[in-house]
Amino acid sequence: MDRKLDFLKQLAHGLAAQFGSSCEVVIHDLTKKDLDKSIVYIENGHVSNRHTGDGPSGIVLETLRSDPGKIKDKLAYLTRTDDGRILKSSTLYIRDEKGKIIYIFSMNYDITSLLAAENSIRGLIQTEPENDTETDSSATPQRITHNVTELLDLLIEQAIARVGKPVAMMNKDDKVAVVQYLNNAGAFLITKSGDKVSSLLGISKFTLYSYMDKG
Incomplete structure (x- = not known):
């Protein structure tokens, strides 16, 4: 046996x-x-x-x-x-x-x-790449926000994630990158967004505007 x-x-x-x-x-x-x-x-x-x-x-x-x-x-x-x-x-x-x-x-x-089902589903879920690579968040689905406060928080979160380090460890170039990302994403169209971003990054409003101009 x-x-x-x-x-x-x-x-x-x-x-x-x-x-x-x-x-x-x-x-x-x-x-x-x-x-x-x-x-x-x-x-x-x-x-x-x-x-x-x-x-x-x-x-x-x-x-x-x-x-x-x-x-x-x-x-x-x-x-x-x-x-x-x-x-x-x-x-x-x-x-x-x-x-x-x-x-x-x-x-x-x-x-x-x-495999046949995968091919069919791929056609349904496939999306076109963003033309503006600065605001491209295609790596993850875009989260739906309920108000401008949530939207600003989301954009700030995305900007920090792109830099890849916490604000406390950011140098000048990192902060410039955050500001430019937010500017390109239209974040500063939100009322008092400049105050919030300046406070978060530990910079003055004047410095914030100079960083925006670097774009």
């Missing part, structure tokens, strides 16, 4: 049940003399149209002609069925106590429909 094979069969059945009918799990037995029938267990064989008793895949042959000591598991790579479906595959090499590969445990998940 091969307890290792029994465990692999149990694992295969559990994975197939967990991930559903799109997930094929295959066990190849490399100890068999007749490798034309290397598949000793398969779940959801309809994915690749294979059955128990079928022959080896390319990965099996590659394993047999490679140095076992150099073979590593292959995870999350793409394969394709003969009818054109795309599978996300992972191959695990199961070894005996001496390090010899005795089984290949493979998972093949049919992602064809997911």
